[in-house]
Amino acid sequence: TTLLQDSIESEERVINELTLLGVDFIIDEEVLTFEPPPPPRPPTPVEAPVADAFTVAQIQWLCVQFQEVAPSGCLSARRFVECVQQLAAFSAGTDQLPEDWMTATVPQLQRVCAAMSPADGDSINWRRFLVLLATPWPCPTMRQLVAYRKAFEAADRGNTGLVSLEAFEKVT
Numbered sequence: 001t002t003l004l005q006d007s008i009e010s011e012e013r014v015i016n017e018l019t020l021l022g023v024d025f026i027i028d029e030e031v032l033t034f035e036p037p038p039p040p041r042p043p044t045p046v047e048a049p050v051a052d053a054f055t056v057a058q059i060q061w062l063c064v065q066f067q068e069v070a071p072s073g074c075l076s077a078r079r080f081v082e083c084v085q086q087l088a089a090f091s092a093g094t095d096q097l098p099e100d101w102m103t104a105t106v107p108q109l110q111r112v113c114a115a116m117s118p119a120d121g122d123s124i125n126w127r128r129f130l131v132l133l134a135t136p137w138p139c140p141t142m143r144q145l146v147a148y149r150k151a152f153e154a155a156d157r158g159n160t161g162l163v164s165l166e167a168f169e170k171v172t
Contacts (some may be wrong), residue, residue: 003027051099054133061096062087062133066126073127077113080124084109 004025007014019029034080045056054062069075069083086104116124116132140148148171155167163171 049095049098054101054134056097056134058096058098059130059134063130066130070126074123074125077110077117077122077124080113080126081106081109 003014004018013034015032015034015036017028017033019026019028036097047057049055049058063089065087066075066083069079075083084101084104085106088097088104092102113124115128151171152163155163155171
């Protein structure tokens, strides 16, 4: 009866099936009389911009901008530097780029280009650039990968291809 009283006073529907047996109500909690309302949706998380890292929204915005400039995915290093400088100039005060990128100098951007295309130094794949911006850790070099492989092989005493958590933590 408390359930009924609470439901009536709060003007809510009774979710569970009620059966009247003599003067008593039997509540069957396994049978619902209607579908309960879905729980409220949690608030959408907001990624706070920081000075030295790109947010997802900033990377998406850069993707749109680069697609307009170079739909093929490649552009010259000179054009890349010009493009980033123009984007920084046009988006001042809008949080479209991290603060460190808003104030990037030409030599700094040229070093980014050199790191992005060490072979010829002239062609930049902006899609790869965006993937690298989204990756919060640096890509390992071939030398580092080989060193880790040797360390894990040494930790795998039974030559099974598996290492214990303890051995893993020692290697890393």
